[in-house]
Amino acid sequence: MASDTLLVSGGRALRPDATVVEADVLVDRGDGRIVEIGPDLMTDRDADETLDASGGIVMPGLVNAHTHAAMTLLRGYADDKPLDAWLREDIWPAEAELTAEDVRAGTELGLVEMIRSGTTTFADMYFHVPEVVAAVDEAGMRARVGHGVVTVGKDDESARADVRESLDVAREYDGAADGRVRTAVMPHSLTTVDEPLLREAVAEAHEDGIPIHTHANETRDEVDPIVEERSERPLSYADDVGLLSDADFLAHGVHVDESEIELLAERGTAVVHCPASNMKLASGIAPVQALLDAGVTVALGTDGAASNNDLDLFDELRDAAMLGKIGADDASAVPAEAAVTMATEGGAAALSLPGGRVEVGAAADLAVVDFDAPHLAPAHDPVSHLAYAVRGSDVRHTVCDGRVLMRDREVLTLDEREVVETARQRAVDLVARAE
Ligand SMILES: N[C@@H](CCSC[C@H]1O[C@@H](n2cnc3c(=O)[nH]cnc32)[C@H](O)[C@@H]1O)C(=O)O
Ligand SMILES: [Zn+2]
Structure with missing residues (x-):
């Protein structure tokens, strides 16, 4: 059992064979890998960090x-x-x-x-x-x-x-x-x-x-x-x-x-x-x-x-x-x-990089996609939605190498407002120099 865990709980996981199963995904934050996939893996209290995936699909990043x-x-x-x-x-x-x-x-x-x-x-x-x-x-x-x-x-x-x-x-x-x-x-x-x-x-x-x-x-x-x-x-x-x-x-x-x-x-x-x-x-x-x-x-x-x-x-x-x-x-x-x-x-x-599969042993690179939005109802076939109806803005959480990069649509690793403002300013100056 991993000692430093991230639990992605309550969602449905997209498996490599394109089936979707109700399952929690347990991640070892230490080595950034998926250690277990299955129903009711542990209570939120037992995990060091949790992400709520209820109503959503846990897919590879x-x-x-x-x-x-x-x-x-x-x-x-x-x-x-x-x-x-x-x-x-x-x-x-x-x-x-x-x-x-x-x-x-x-x-x-x-x-x-x-x-x-x-x-x-x-x-x-x-x-x-x-x-x-x-x-x-x-x-x-x-x-x-x-x-x-x-x-x-x-x-x-x-x-x-x-x-x-x-x-x-x-x-x-x-x-x-x-x-x-x-x-x-x-x-x-x-x-x-x-x-x-x-x-x-x-x-x-x-x-x-x-x-x-x-x-x-x-x-x-x-x-x-x-x-x-x-x-x-x-x-x-x-x-x-x-x-x-x-x-x-x-x-x-x-x-x-x-x-x-x-x-x-x-x-x-x-x-x-x-x-x-x-x-x-x-x-x-x-x-x-x-x-x-x-x-x-x-x-x-x-x-x-x-x-x-x-x-x-x-x-x-x-x-x-x-x-x-x-x-x-x-x-x-x-x-x-x-x-x-x-x-x-x-x-x-x-x-030739790790990731791309939600399976035990794979890198914990994950996207949790919210399926609550009107444009995703009903969900006869989640894979169909991922291809034809989901938008990037439906992603609720993003995880890479076992680390949460976005939680509930808030980017945790970069300061979004500052990044956008700086880029805007630099783009204006750049274009002025180029003209
Ligand atoms: N060191 C090079 C820079 C090459 S970076 C890669 C380049 O690919 C360009 N690029 C972007 N999209 C495409 C594309 O679709 N086809 C070909 N080049 C592209 C991009 O603008 C950039 O200049 C130099 O001295 O110019
Ligand atoms: Zn290109």
Whole structure:
């Protein structure tokens, strides 16, 4: 029996087989693991800390497997443009003005938003990574973080410095925040990092057991030049560069053909589907059901708040199920259970991080979702609701690594008001500098 316990009592637990059972969940706060799941485990008095889950569903904390958290500062700054113009005309010029303090403030805003919508774990590609790590440490979340590398348009020296920084921070911060922070080397994409440096970065990272995370096959404009120049598909090029290992994970995978889907399945490389970003930038529709059918690990991501425009993964769940059906021209494609699995277990698997399952021995990363709201009545099938009707604001408590990050909708680890105010101010100043 654990000596330092958190009891999540009175709710119904979503099990890995997608069944829902009336059960308390007992957590060892010492090692951050689930020690027991079952009815009436102990009285509230016997536990060191309790969370009331009555009327709610205890599910794995959601995993946002691809985002740029600090981009909350650019939420609503530039909309209604395709990827390339959006990045070059608006986003990159604004990002050039970002300071380390801005990244800290924007990241904290993103983390507050994620905690409030039941996300415990995320992957972040940005810069000023030490600030991102400090924010994750303070917030109590779990993350795989990295420095995004762009080499196009840079002289050789600054291109090399960008690669160096990505490798250096990945080595330095792996295992930070009591092990809740892991890292990856993050070349921005197959077209924004030149081949020789891409090869170097991948080889060095893998030599040290560090995974690669990159944007891949996001738009047709990005795929076509690779096909023209190399007479091969982008993921065949990626494979040749060595970045399709089973620890690596790719964002988007919108324009992948059958040969690329097969390649992903063979290599064990995960894809992070970002349906809202793909719709907003009109990037296309990822063949999610085909990826699942082939056995590819599929996770979900919001992408940055400037292309979404929020970090609520429940929106992503719903969008993934909806868009998956339109994409496959089949209403049975990407069913509710598959969407929920992508947002939880799929995410944890893609990022090679603990969590994603409510089961004994698993990391105590949990979201308790209130089912009292009118839009969740009646509840014929809780899994259906999680995919199609629940909103992030229905999350009552969020727990990561056995620690309560939000209780009764109050974030405990960050000062929500202060975080929002600071981010607002910094965003205003940032935009003024960029214009
Ligand atoms: N060190 C790099 C920064 C790369 S961070 C990752 C980048 O990805 C950008 N980004 C955000 N969303 C997307 C997307 O959907 N596709 C491609 N890039 C994106 C984001 O704005 C950020 O510039 C530099 O010197 O520019
Ligand atoms: Zn992205």
